[in-house]
Amino acid sequence: xxxxxxxxxxxxxxxxxxxxxxxxxxxxxxxxxxxxxxxxxxxxxxxxxxxxxxxxxxxxxxxxxxxxxxxxxxxxxxxxxxx
Numbered sequence: 646x647x648x649x650x651x652x653x654x655x656x657x658x659x660x661x662x663x664x665x666x667x668x669x670x671x672x673x674x675x676x677x678x679x680x681x682x683x684x685x686x687x688x689x690x691x692x693x694x695x696x697x698x699x700x701x702x703x704x705x706x707x708x709x710x711x712x713x714x715x716x717x718x719x720x721x722x723x724x725x726x727x728x
Contacts (some may be wrong), residue, residue, distance in 0.1 A: 646726075648698075648719050648722050648723055648726070649669075649671075649715070649719050651697060651698070652666075652694075652715070652718060652719050652722060653666040653667050653669050653715075654666070654667075655690070655693055655694065655697050656669070656690070656715075658693070659686065659689055659690050659693045660679065660681040660682060660686055660690070661681065662679075662681060666715075669715040670715065670716075671714065671715060671716025671719070672714055672715075672716060673714060673715040673716075674713065674714055675712050675713065675714060675715060675718060676709060676712040676713060682712070687712060691707070694722060698722055698725070698726060700722065700725040700726060701725075702725070706721075706725075
């Protein structure tokens with residue numbers, strides 16, 4: 646599974662980015678830089694990640710660093726998948 650590709654697709658869908666996430670690289674800032682990624686969108690995105698990747702995200706798993714960049718979010722998913 647190409648996690649960055651799947652994640653960018655998911656971000657496009659959940660945040661209605663119109664394909665902008667397809668150009669995201671590891672260093673692309675997310676939280677605080679993308680207006681569409683507000684607190685409600687974070688909750689929706691977590692639920693969507695659980696469904697898409699078949700992972701379980703506990704409250705203790707998440708902090709601001711998780712959503713800091715596209716790379717940190719992709720690394721989080723990879724860690725949850727044990728990849």
